[in-house]
Amino acid sequence: MRKIVGIVLLGLAAAAAAGATFLPLSELLIRLAPGQPQTAYVTTGWSTRFGGTEDEHGPLFGIPVVLAAAALLAGTRWRRVAYAGAAGLAGVTGMLFVYLLNAISFHEEGNIAIDPALEAGFGNGIWVLVGAVVLAFGAVVVHPDD
Template sequence: MRKIVGTALFVLAAAAAVGATLLPFSELLIRLAPGQPQTSYVTTGWSTQFGGTKDEHGPLFAVPVVLAAAAVLAGIRWRKVAYAGAAALAGVTGMLFVYLLNAISFHKEGNIAIDPALEAGFGNGIWVLIAAVVLAFGAVVVHPDD
């Protein structure tokens, strides 16, 4: 039974991590000129989009997330790899969270004088990624001993 639960948790963790890369990690609403409507600036793991324009040079935050998710999946077979995969996913998520927190805090503190009504915050992707970390460590806990 532990093997089935552990396998399910590993698969869910990896799927959640990869799926999170397709969701917004951060969202920013900014007015470029007084009286203009706010324009959204959205960053996912693979792209950045400003209004209707997609940045051709995406941030590629997803690459280390996908690699960590692959290590999490490999942990189904080997317990030591399970620890490493969960730790890698936690490390990547933590670094991304801190990076986004700094970027969001910079914008919220009024460092952009163009739009005092600017709104900046985390997107759903970061929360799904954090949930994937919790699932990965849960999988490690129930992993049957080798």
């Protein structure tokens, strides 16, 4: 029974982590000129969009997340690999969280004089990644020993 629960949790964690890379990790609403509507600047694991324009040089935050998710899937067989995948996912998520926190704090402190009503915050993707980390470590705990 523990093995089945561990496999399900690892699968859910891997799917959540990979899926989170397509969700917004951070969102910024900025007005480029007085009287203009705010434009969304959205970063995902694979792209950055400003309004309807997509940056051709995406951030590629998704690559290490997908690699950690693949390690989680390989961990369905070996507990040590599952632990390595969970640790890798936690490391990538933590580093991404701190990076985005710094970027969001920079914008919220009024460092951009264009729009005093600027809004910056985390997107749903970062919270899904945090949830995937919790699922991954839960899977490691219930994973039967080798």
